[in-house]
Amino acid sequence: MSQVVAITRNGVNTEQLYGTLDAIKDDPSLGIFQFRAHNHWIDGAHNRSTIKSFYGAGQEDSTRIQEFTVDAGEPAILLGTDTGPNPAEHLLHALAACLTTTLVYVAAARKVKLTEVESTLEGDMDVRGCLGLTDEVRNGFSRVRVNFKIKGDATPEKLQEVVERAKGRSAVFDMVSNGVPVDVGVVTA
Amino acid sequence: MSQVVAITRNGVNTEQLYGTLDAIKDDPSLGIFQFRAHNHWIDGAHNRSTIKSFYGAGQEDSTRIQEFTVDAGEPAILLGTDTGPNPAEHLLHALAACLTTTLVYVAAARKVKLTEVESTLEGDMDVRGCLGLTDEVRNGFSRVRVNFKIKGDATPEKLQEVVERAKGRSAVFDMVSNGVPVDVGVVTA
Numbered sequence: 001m002s003q004v005v006a007i008t009r010n011g012v013n014t015e016q017l018y019g020t021l022d023a024i025k026d027d028p029s030l031g032i033f034q035f036r037a038h039n040h041w042i043d044g045a046h047n048r049s050t051i052k053s054f055y056g057a058g059q060e061d062s063t064r065i066q067e068f069t070v071d072a073g074e075p076a077i078l079l080g081t082d083t084g085p086n087p088a089e090h091l092l093h094a095l096a097a098c099l100t101t102t103l104v105y106v107a108a109a110r111k112v113k114l115t116e117v118e119s120t121l122e123g124d125m126d127v128r129g130c131l132g133l134t135d136e137v138r139n140g141f142s143r144v145r146v147n148f149k150i151k152g153d154a155t156p157e158k159l160q161e162v163v164e165r166a167k168g169r170s171a172v173f174d175m176v177s178n179g180v181p182v183d184v185g186v187v188t189a
Numbered sequence: 190m191s192q193v194v195a196i197t198r199n200g201v202n203t204e205q206l207y208g209t210l211d212a213i214k215d216d217p218s219l220g221i222f223q224f225r226a227h228n229h230w231i232d233g234a235h236n237r238s239t240i241k242s243f244y245g246a247g248q249e250d251s252t253r254i255q256e257f258t259v260d261a262g263e264p265a266i267l268l269g270t271d272t273g274p275n276p277a278e279h280l281l282h283a284l285a286a287c288l289t290t291t292l293v294y295v296a297a298a299r300k301v302k303l304t305e306v307e308s309t310l311e312g313d314m315d316v317r318g319c320l321g322l323t324d325e326v327r328n329g330f331s332r333v334r335v336n337f338k339i340k341g342d343a344t345p346e347k348l349q350e351v352v353e354r355a356k357g358r359s360a361v362f363d364m365v366s367n368g369v370p371v372d373v374g375v376v377t378a
Contacts, residue, residue, distance in 0.1 A: 010233065011232035011233025011235070012234075012268055013268065016268060017268055020266075020320075021320060021322060024320065024322060028315075028317060031320070031326075032314075032316075033315070033316050034313050034314070035275065035278050035311070035312050036278075036281070036309070036310060036312075037281035037282050037285055037309075038307070038308070038309050038310075039282065039285035039286060039289055039308045039309075039310070040307045040308075041289050041293060041303070041305070041306035043199075043200035044200025044201050045201075045290045045293070045294075046200070047285070047286050047290065049281070049286065051278045051281075054264070056266055057266050061266065063264060063265050063266065064264050065271075068273060068274045070274065070279070070282050072282070072286035072290065074290065077209075077245055077246050077250065078245075079294065082253055082254075082255060085226075085257045085259065086224065086286075087284075087286040087290060087359075087360065088283070088361060088364075089225075089226055089240045089257075090283035090286060091280065091361050091364060091365075092224060092225070092226035092238070092240075093228065093238040093240065093261070093279055093283075094261075094276050094279035094283055096226055096238055097238065097261035097275075097276040098261075098276030098277070098280075099373070100228055100236045101234045101263065101275075104230060104234070104236075114230070116230070117229070117230035117236075118227070118228065118229045119228045119229075120225070120227050120228075121225060121226045122223055122225050123223065123224050123225075124223050125221075125222045125360060126217075126221055126222070127213070127221075127360075128217060129358070130358050130360040131209075131358075132295075133214060133220070134217075137220075139362070139363035140361065140362075140367075140369060141369050142369075142370075143370050144369050145371075145374070146372065146374070147373075147374045148373065148374065148375045149375075149376045150376070150377055151377065156377040159375070159377040160375055160377065163373065167373055169318070169319050170319065171276065171318070171329040172276045172280050172329065173328070173371065173373075174318075174327055174328035175277075175329035175330060175365060175368075176280075176365070176369055177368050177371050178327075178368045179364075179366050179367045179368035180312075180329060180330050180331075180333050180366065181331075181332050182284070182332075182334075182335060182362065182366050183332070183335065184288070184336075184352065184362075185334070185337065186336075186337045186348070186349055187336070187338050188338075188340065188345040188348040189338065189340060
């Protein structure tokens with residue numbers, strides 16, 4: 001009698017995880033994804049993205065029922081009315097979220113049970129760049145620091161390894177660290 | 190008799206805008222900012238950032254009353270339960286939001302009244318990278334496309350110029366295009 005046990009570790013169904021990896025190994029075309037966002041300006045520094053559709057695993061997704069909305073803004077000192085985190089803060093969130101999910105998945109695959117993952121991110125910016133006051137500084141962060149606090153049923157060395165592997169595989173860490181070609185088109189009408 | 194009129198254009202108080210630019214020109218140290226996010230893992234692909242404090246204009250901010258929370262997740266095909274946009278989608282939002290706010294501010298400064306700004310973003314990803322199945326593709330997007338639709342009381346050429354200037358000054362466009370040094374520290378306890 002064979003025994004099939006669905007093992008969920010760190011909230012990740014590891015059978016589904018291994019199954020997904022095997023399916024994409026067998027048919028690499030299933031790994032092709034396209035993610036999307038639609039943004040519209042509301043007023044001043046207030047704008048909103050709606051996020052729902054994506055392409056992946058050979059088809060347009062039909063499983064996501066909910067459309068997500070995410071608002072952006074600026075604090076008063078940067079001429080906004082605090083209608084949401086500002087875009088640079090959203091970038092920090094994207095980075096934190098991706099490193100965290102990647103390390104949670106890596107830990108699940110490596111049989112490490114996590115009990116706590118927290119991170120604090122700081123990004124340094126001289127806003128003279130993005131305000132157009134000087135070309136001597138860049139427009140974005142000069143540097144970002146991420147500090148993780150992580151606990152689980154593994155040695156400190158093993159937990160460190162999990163974080164290192166997450167750095168080595170996180171999509172957003174790659175993009176923020178190395179950059180991505182971005183094409184910008186405009187229709188005026 | 191001097192006449193002082195507060196001109197709000199595109200939802201931006203242009204007097205405050207010019208005043209801010211002058212103040213930072215006079216004292217460049219006021220341009221030093223630090224933005225922050227704190228993230229904690231909830232379960233599986235679900236994690237949440239809280240965003241509130243920042244440093245800027247020579248002091249810790251005391252004006253932002255509200256703490257923002259932003260949730261991340263993954264769709265079922267990527268082993269989550271759709272608890273929020275995924276991290277790569279959040280990055281697209283950060284990029285859209287920053288380009289939009291920058292172009293709205295640029296237009297306000299250049300006396301262009303905007304009536305509509307929308308953008309659609311697509312990012313192409315072969316998830317074999319971030320899933321650790323191959324080193325032949327990168328972990329993040331191979332390419333991002335941003336398509337703006339913009340309307341206002343200016344010629345198409347002028348509106349195109351505004352978008353070009355926003356590309357040239359957007360903090361997140363700079364970071365996503367060119368990358369940023371990211372330090373990752375870990376405490377295990």
